[in-house]
Amino acid sequence: MPxxxxxxxxxxxxxxxRFLTGAGNYTxxxxxxxxxxxxxxxxxxxxxxxxxxxxxxxxAMPGVVRIFTGSDFEGVGGMPCGWQVTDRFGQPMxxxxxxxxxxxxxxxxxxxxxxxxxxxxxxxxxxxxxxxxSIDGLPAVVDMKAALADGATKVHDDxxxxxxxxxxxxxxxxxxxAKAIDEAAHVTTLELxxxxxxxxxxxxxxxxxxxARGTDESTLYTTSQNPHxxxxxxxxxxxxxxxxxxxxxxxxVGGGFGTKIFHYQEEAFCTFAAKxxxxxxxxxxxxxxxxxxxxxxxxxxxxxxxxxxxxNNFTAIRTETHANMGxxxxxxxxxxxxxxxxxxxxxxxxxxxxxxxxKAVFTNTVPVDAYRGAGRPEATFQxxxxxxxxxxxxxxxxxxxxxxxxITEFPYxxxxxxxxxxxxxxxxxxxxxxxxxxSGFAARQxxxxxxxxxxxxxxxxxxxxxxxxxxxLVGQLGARAGLYESATVRVNATGGLVVMTGSHSHGQGxxxxxxxxxxxxxxxxxxxxxxxxxxxANTPMGMGTYGSRSIAVGGSAMVRATEKIxxxxxxxxxxxxxxxxxxxxxxxxxxxxAGTDKSVAWGxxxxxxxxxxxxxxxxxxxxxxxxxxYDPANFTYPSGAYACEVEVDPDTGKVSxxxxxxxxxxxxxxxxxxxxxxxxxxxxxxxxxxxxxxxAYDEEGQLLSASYMDYAMPRADDLPMFEVDHSSQTPCTHxxxxxxxxxxxxxxxxxxxxxxxVVDALQSAGKDVTHIDMPLSPDRVWEAMNG
Amino acid sequence: MTQVTITxxxxxxxxxxxxxxxxxxxxRDTLKLTGTHVGCDTSQCGACVxxxxxxxxxxxxxxxxxxxxxxxxTIEGMANADGSLNTIQQxxxxxxxxxxxxxxPGMVMSAASLLKENPHPTEAxxxxxxxxxxxxxxxxxxxxxxxxxxxxxxxxxxxxx
Numbered sequence: 022m023p024x025x026x027x028x029x030x031x032x033x034x035x036x037x038x039r040f041l042t043g044a045g046n047y048t049x050x051x052x053x054x055x056x057x058x059x060x061x062x063x064x065x066x067x068x069x070x071x072x073x074x075x076x077x078x079x080x081a082m083p084g085v086v087r088i089f090t091g092s093d094f095e096g097v098g099g100m101p102c103g104w105q106v107t108d109r110f111g112q113p114m115x116x117x118x119x120x121x122x123x124x125x126x127x128x129x130x131x132x133x134x135x136x137x138x139x140x141x142x143x144x145x146x147x148x149x150x151x152x153x154x155s156i157d158g159l160p161a162v163v164d165m166k167a168a169l170a171d172g173a174t175k176v177h178d179d180x181x182x183x184x185x186x187x188x189x190x191x192x193x194x195x196x197x198x199a200k201a202i203d204e205a206a207h208v209t210t211l212e213l214x215x216x217x218x219x220x221x222x223x224x225x226x227x228x229x230x231x232x233a234r235g236t237d238e239s240t241l242y243t244t245s246q247n248p249h250x251x252x253x254x255x256x257x258x259x260x261x262x263x264x265x266x267x268x269x270x271x272x273x274v275g276g277g278f279g280t281k282i283f284h285y286q287e288e289a290f291c292t293f294a295a296k297x298x299x300x301x302x303x304x305x306x307x308x309x310x311x312x313x314x315x316x317x318x319x320x321x322x323x324x325x326x327x328x329x330x331x332x333n334n335f336t337a338i339r340t341e342t343h344a345n346m347g348x349x350x351x352x353x354x355x356x357x358x359x360x361x362x363x364x365x366x367x368x369x370x371x372x373x374x375x376x377x378x379x380k381a382v383f384t385n386t387v388p389v390d391a392y393r394g395a396g397r398p399e400a401t402f403q404x405x406x407x408x409x410x411x412x413x414x415x416x417x418x419x420x421x422x423x424x425x426x427x428i429t430e431f432p433y434x435x436x437x438x439x440x441x442x443x444x445x446x447x448x449x450x451x452x453x454x455x456x457x458x459x460s461g462f463a464a465r466q467x468x469x470x471x472x473x474x475x476x477x478x479x480x481x482x483x484x485x486x487x488x489x490x491x492x493x494l495v496g497q498l499g500a501r502a503g504l505y506e507s508a509t510v511r512v513n514a515t516g517g518l519v520v521m522t523g524s525h526s527h528g529q530g531x532x533x534x535x536x537x538x539x540x541x542x543x544x545x546x547x548x549x550x551x552x553x554x555x556x557x558a559n560t561p562m563g564m565g566t567y568g569s570r571s572i573a574v575g576g577s578a579m580v581r582a583t584e585k586i587x588x589x590x591x592x593x594x595x596x597x598x599x600x601x602x603x604x605x606x607x608x609x610x611x612x613x614x615a616g617t618d619k620s621v622a623w624g625x626x627x628x629x630x631x632x633x634x635x636x637x638x639x640x641x642x643x644x645x646x647x648x649x650x651y652d653p654a655n656f657t658y659p660s661g662a663y664a665c666e667v668e669v670d671p672d673t674g675k676v677s678x679x680x681x682x683x684x685x686x687x688x689x690x691x692x693x694x695x696x697x698x699x700x701x702x703x704x705x706x707x708x709x710x711x712x713x714x715x716x717a718y719d720e721e722g723q724l725l726s727a728s729y730m731d732y733a734m735p736r737a738d739d740l741p742m743f744e745v746d747h748s749s750q751t752p753c754t755h756x757x758x759x760x761x762x763x764x765x766x767x768x769x770x771x772x773x774x775x776x777x778x779v780v781d782a783l784q785s786a787g788k789d790v791t792h793i794d795m796p797l798s799p800d801r802v803w804e805a806m807n808g
Numbered sequence: 809m810t811q812v813t814i815t816x817x818x819x820x821x822x823x824x825x826x827x828x829x830x831x832x833x834x835x836r837d838t839l840k841l842t843g844t845h846v847g848c849d850t851s852q853c854g855a856c857v858x859x860x861x862x863x864x865x866x867x868x869x870x871x872x873x874x875x876x877x878x879x880x881x882t883i884e885g886m887a888n889a890d891g892s893l894n895t896i897q898q899x900x901x902x903x904x905x906x907x908x909x910x911x912x913p914g915m916v917m918s919a920a921s922l923l924k925e926n927p928h929p930t931e932a933x934x935x936x937x938x939x940x941x942x943x944x945x946x947x948x949x950x951x952x953x954x955x956x957x958x959x960x961x962x963x964x965x966x967x968x969x
Binding site: 033034036037038039040041042043044045047049050052143221222223224225273274275276278307308309527528529530694695697698699701702703704705706728729730734735736737738740742743767 | 836901944949
């Protein structure tokens with residue numbers, strides 16, 4: 022029987038009404054009286070020395086307020102990187118400077134060279150065309166392995182070479198892993214590419230800077246997943262504005278998927294320029310600009326080896342990855358191929374020895390950073406592909422090989438430094454076999470064959486580390502930030518609550534699901550709880566939303582703050598009821614004395630807190646407002662098993678997804694409707710990576726896929742209805758809600774299922790195909806079949 | 809500058825537009841109807857779909873001056889007269905057919921146009937019709953389901969929740 026409210030109910034989303042009626046308040050909907058507009062003149066060359074910039078003619082154009090170039094920012098800090106990786110030899114990564122506007126050189130197509138501020142956007146664009154820029158071209162470094170070759174052109178003259186770091190994990194295991202591979206009964210090797218992607222939230226980035234001269238306060242409205250992080254990074258490291266003089270607002274945000282975590286030059290520019298020009302300055306990215314200025318995702322080239330003993334038990338895994346950083350280090354870029362990738366290489370399996378080597382490389386391309394899943398999709402893809410390949414080489418059932426090697430006892434300490442608290446991998450696989458109707462596959466394959474199509478089945482598992490993260494742990498790993506979350510719960514005199522959270526909702530439905538939790542804890546209607554987020558002026562210090570952390574970390578902070586509220590409210594109730602505090606029970610929004618019929622309503626207690634006529638003033642303060650910061654004890658470990666069925670057209674190589682089933686274990690669930698929707702979206706992005714999406718550069722560093730005409734976003738007719746189940750639930754043991762997070766699972770778990778399915782279809786048809794690199798476009802599949 | 813006058817959501821509205829001003833910009837910047845969104849610059853994403861004289865149009869592909877004298881309906885004009893969600897909007901909420909909400913105005917406008925042309929579409933017809941509307945959040949599953957539900961079809965058999 023579905024619940025009609027509180028934890029576990031599929032409450033309809035309250036935010037939908039404004040989105041469905043055009044009443045949302047996205048950053049581009051914000052216009053401040055007197056605002057000017059900025060247009061960035063961006064490099065159309067991947068690499069070169071700026072010989073000259075002549076703004077004389079442009080400055081005289083109508084409406085131009087001021088034109089900025091790199092020299093205007095010489096006294097200003099560069100864009101900071103929030104994570105320092107230490108390499109195999111104990112040395113810090115190479116960390117280049119990252120200017121707001123190019124200084125001396127351009128290093129990727131899209132790097133901003135000049136910024137025109139004008140009365141209207143059209144005037145700014147017109148004037149930008151009148152700027153004369155002369156760039157002496159340099160050879161572009163695009164391919165990662167070429168970038169590391171002796172004599173390669175350097176992306177940054179002041180660095181030793183193009184190697185950001187050479188990371189080994191766990192370095193002490195390296196020799197033991199090599200020995201295990203040498204002595205293995207069987208070793209399966211796979212070389213693969215994890216294709217570069219562009220996150221493409223449908224709302225392009227926007228920044229509006231405002232400055233109040235009278236109070237010396239700056240405000241930035243921005244499309245961010247974490248306004249407090251932007252305030253800290255921009256205030257402390259870029260512009261030198263103390264946090265109490267800087268407000269960052271991220272209102273309704275139209276999707277993030279990671280790419281709106283990072284602090285970007287345009288945000289710093291608009292804040293800086295608003296003060297310099299003494300008027301608000303607004304920037305709205307076009308989609309074409311987004312392709313060359315939003316941080317990209319993925320872009321790994323990997324070799325993985327899986328060693329097995331004579332009984333098909335996994336004995337060792339060794340991986341070697343080149344990870345593209347692009348031209349500069351985006352905010353969290355160094356962490357993605359390392360701590361968000363290497364730590365997941367054990368997957369769902371009890372492999373005793375793992376060694377991960379990652380070489381991060383600078384190239385003349387747009388910076389690469391976290392995109393939905395961030396490191397975990399790359400780990401899952403290589404692991405689940407190599408396991409599948411091993412099963413085929415050994416002639417065993419891919420599911421049986423996985424089951425044989427599943428971790429079954431928890432907590433489980435992996436050889437890659439993390440400890441899984443809970444999981445039931447057989448349980449999710451059982452559920453998958455049921456919802457995917459795997460027993461019916463043979464009949465469906467025969468039916469496809471009768472229609473001239475090749476049908477394949479691909480299955481895989483995944484594990485992810487979410488709810489990032491314990492601050493003391495990530496500090497040891499190089500994070501330059503803590504990763505707690507905060508919440509303030511303010512109870513009003515009339516009983517309604519306002520919860521101010523450091524988490525940020527940009528599609529996840531926090532305004533609904535967070536209210537469900539608090540309403541359940543107190544026993545009141547959800548409509549009495551309002552969730553406030555996205556404004557540093559209205560919320561306590563927070564770290565924002567990414568890494569499937571909101572309910573696990575932000576939700577836990579909210580629970581802790583609400584527990585404090587309830588504890589204080591019980592004291593007030595005890596006074597009103599003339600009873601001992603220990604005898605007070607809270608149920609269904611009323612406080613009662615245990616074993617009696619004496620009770621007082623929630624609203625009476627909240628009123629007493631603010632009208633303290635009859636109140637224990639000698640013991641507690643009036644008012645009812647509490648703040649909690651929650652720092653998790655561990656990551657959470659969602660897991661699951663996915664199955665994909667494809668049909669391949671043997672004449673064209675076109676792949677269609679016929680069925681897709683996902684069985685996930687997210688621990689406890691607050692709102693099943695929202696969780697299911699998160700999985701759907703993740704699946705679409707993972708299937709998009711596997712079949713359609715590719716961010717392609719030519720050898721000169723020109724981005725070939727720089728619009729929706731060239732970058733294949735998944736459309737409605739590319740995807741099937743999904744079969745999603747999350748009834749396998751092993752609650753997280755170390756957060757108060759027992760939740761694990763669900764935002765990234767679909768994108769992490771689905772790419773290997775698709776590729777496994779296509780390989781299965783081709784092998785079932787007798788083709789000698791063991792791997793095809795993503796995206797599995799018709800030409801690649803046709804070539805694999807016929808090549 | 810040219811003065812452009814349109815009837816938008818039943819009321820007359822006018823403003824100045826340059827020859828190059830797109831209808832999407834005119835609606836958002838001049839008339840302050842910010843429910844219509846702009847998600848790309850190649851007429852691919854469909855976030856800007858409005859109805860012009862009853863026909864679904866990507867308002868980023870039409871000049872404001874071309875709309876002079878036209879009847880335009882935007883997402884702000886879709887709710888029932890009493891302010892409640894109309895059938896399509898309600899179906900989107902009931903079936904969780906939106907997440908971040910950015911593509912949603914265009915999706916609702918396209919869905920309305922589809923159901924006007926084809927009151928009982930199949931799932932395949934819905935998917936094909938939405939080819940010009942990109943959503944990055946939902947994977948389309950619940951959008952398709954919402955539109956089928958709005959057409960009065962039983963969607964109980966399509967996956968839970």
